[in-house]
Amino acid sequence: ALIVGWVGIANELGDPDAFAGRFSMLVRLATVDIGSWVLPLIALALIAPRAGIGGRFVHYVVASNWASAITAWLMLPSALIRLFLSSASQAASLVSLFLFALSMVLTWRMTNATIGRGASVGTAVFVGMFIASLLVLFGLQTLLGITVPDDAGVQSLSGLVSTG
Secondary structure (H helix, E strand, O other): OHHHHHHHHHHHHOOOOOHHHHHHHHHHHHHHHHHHHHHHHHHHHHHHHHHOOHHHHHHHHHHHHHHHHHHHHHOHHHHHHHHHOOOOOHHHHHHHHHHHHHHHHHHHHHHHHHHOOOHHHHHHHHHHHHHHHHHHHHHHHHHOOOOOOOOOHHHHHHHHHOOO
8 A cells, every 4th residue: 555655656756757767766755654654663662661651662563553554555545546646636635635634533542542641641642753753754855855846735745644
C-alpha cells in the first residue's frame, strides 16, 4: 500500500520523462517514510523511562507498528485516486484530507490505549510523536532534495505522514 503512494508522488514530483528520475524519487520517498517512522521511536525510547512510560514503551511500539500497517492500507484509496487522477483534483484532496484526519483520530486513540496513563499523558505522547515525525519528515525531505509543489498540498502531506 505504501508503494502505491510513493509511486503516485514520485510520478508527480520526479522527472516525468525519465524512469531513473522517478525511481530515484521513489527511493527518497521511501527513505523519508522509514525515517519518519523509526527516528521518532528511537527518540521516544530515550526519553520514555524519564517520562514515566518506560514500562509501556514496547506495547506502544508494537501497537503503533500494527497501526501504521493499517493506516497505510487505510490511505490506499487516496493513493489510488492520486495515481489515476490529477493531484489537483478536488476529489483526491477531499479523500486524502478525510482519510488523514481519520488516521490521526485512530492513532490518537491507539496511543491513549497503549500508554495507559490517561488521556493527558497519551495525548502528550501522541502530539510529541506527531511533531517529531513532522520534523524528521521535513528535515529528510530537505536533506534529500524533495520539494513539494504548492499545488500538491494536502495530498502529498497526507501521503508522506501516513506512517507517522
